[in-house]
Amino acid sequence: MEKNTYLKRSLGLWQIVMLGMGWMVPMVVFDTFGIASEASNGLVPLAYMFALVAMLFTAYSYGKMVRAFPSAGSSYTYTQKTMNPHLGFLIGWASLLDYLLIPMVSALLNQIYLTAIFPSVPPWIWIVGYVLIATTINLWGINATANVNTFLIIYQILVIVFFIILGVKELNQGMGDGTLFTSLPFYKPNFQISGVIAAATVLCFSFLGFDAVSNYAEEALNPKKDIPKAVFITAIVGGIIFVVGSYFTQLLFPDVSKFKNPDATAPEISFYVGGKLFQLFFLAASFAGSFASGLASHASVSRLLYVMGRDNVLPKKIFGHLHSRLRTPVYNVILVGVVTLTALLFDLETATEFINFGALIAFTFVNLSVIAHYAVKLKRFKTPKDFFLHIVIPVIGALFVAVLWYNLQLDSFLLGIGWVIIGFIYLLYITKLFKVKLSTLKSSEAGVEKINPDQPENSTVTT
Known part of the structure; x- marks a missing residue:
């Protein structure tokens, strides 16, 4: 990294929100509807409300840690600063599993969508084309990424609004429950709370993305x-979209008996509500959502790799390098593009099995970091307010995440543990069996561009 070359501070609040929304993919509400409806017995909106409440506790923890350490790196940075550098490295390494593979999943989804429309075109072309476009946009700069991402999010939201308009028309004509206002999507006599919680644990993963917002801290104005x-706006707006979208979908389809494939309901939902023409626009929005998710995650993981390279826990000449004019981590952006190309060798199920483990690791340790920093280090737990803010809320967040851990598939857990073991072996190598402290490997100049806003009390800025 050249001296005095920093990530460029250029992102406003709503650009950052849109990058987070890009990760979350608003259209996913229709893809998961069938699975969630079966699990919750037709109470998908209620399950989304449970998931939203659960995620808001962890969102609070992210907000607290960003105020304390307003630099990129997310859970990696927070854990190394508040607990232990070695543990921080392992958390960052585990998070890479989530961040690196989201672009791969996006590439695979785009290939599936486009192959369905153009079956005569070799599938590999769509993956290569996606990687080239996403990599080029990310190389150009975070503003280009944010602007393209914003357009894709707006298109998805417009399609959802149009879906609701068509849905209202169909409900007035007697489709589904045949009414616009009913408590049935939220409450049914003798409903099983266990089923709603089971559905909520699946839907929680629809909220992945609000956490990645923290990786743009060094590019925020x-x-x-x-x-x-x-972080909060992304989680809440995403939650509102999911609840409202699932409410009208649940009214139109009180159960899954109408679907030929309950595990992939989006094409049938759009066809039944708006016909073939609307289905094309609807599936185009699903494609836009997948592309936006890949674009935003590509940018985010490049920043995480940059911070780890800047700290010299990954080779600094490669991972800690910024282009002097574009001020983007160009080598990391290209590397993520190359990794995404391995989607040619994987199927969608295999790729998705890796992702949830990394996300849950990050969620868990961000909650714990709040306790370690504010309650243990700063001793801010002696008043009822501080005890509630710095211990009770993050503990509740961690407990909600524990429920997700309990429901994690065994394959995901075993694959994740294998990845962490590889990271631990690498850690042993770079520390010479812990004889060298990670703190001595770090760059003497962190490379965080100074910010103008006044520091809040007890905050820390790396310079």
Whole structure:
């Protein structure tokens, strides 16, 4: 990294929110509807409300840690600063499993969508084309990524609004429950709370993305104010879209008996509500969602790799390098593109099995970091307010994440543990069996561009 070359501070609040929304993919509400409806016995909106509440506790923890450490790196940075550098490295390494493979999943989904429309075109062309486009946009800069991402999110939201308009028309004509206002999507006599919780654990993964917002901290114009706001806004706006979208879908389809394939309901939902023409626009929005997710995650993981390279826990000349003019981690962006190309060798199920483990590791340790930093280090737990904010809320967040851990598939857990073992072996190598402290490997100049806003009390800025 050249001296005085920093990530460029250029992102406003709503650009950051849109990058988070890009990760979350608003259209996913229709892809998971069949699975969630079966599990919850027709109470998908209620399950989404449970999931939203669960995620808001962890969102709070992200906001607290961004205020304390307004630099990129997310759970990696927070854990190394508040607990232990070695543990921080392992958390960052585990998070890479989530971040690196989201672009791969996006590539596979795009290939599936486009192959369905153009079956005569070799599938590999769509993956290669996607990687070239996404890599080029990310090389150009975070503003280009944010602007393209914003357009794709707006298109998805417009399609969802149009779906609701068509849905209202069909409900008025007697489709489904035949009414616009009913408590049935939220409450049924003798409903099983266990089924709703089971559905909520699946739907929680629809919220992945609000956490990645923290990786843009060094490119935010006002990180201490905008990043915590963006984390909450992303989670809440995404939750509202999911609840409202699933409410109308549940009214139109009270059960899954109408679907030929309950595990992939989006094509049938759009066809039954709006016919073949609307189905094309609807599936195009699903494609836009997948592309936006890949674009945003490509940018985010490049920043995480950059911070780990800047700290010299990954080879600094490669991972800690910034282009002097574009001020983007060009080598990391290209590397993520190359990794995404391995989608040619995987199927969608295999790729998705890796992702949830990394996300849950990050969620768990961000909650614990709040306790370690504010309650243990700063001793801010002696008043009822501080005890509630710095112990009770993050503990509740961690407990919600524990429920997700309990429901994690065994294959995902075993694959994740294998990845962490590889990281531990690498850690042993770079520390010479822990004889060298990670703190001595770090760059003497962190490379975080100074910010103008006043520091809040007890905050830390790396310079």
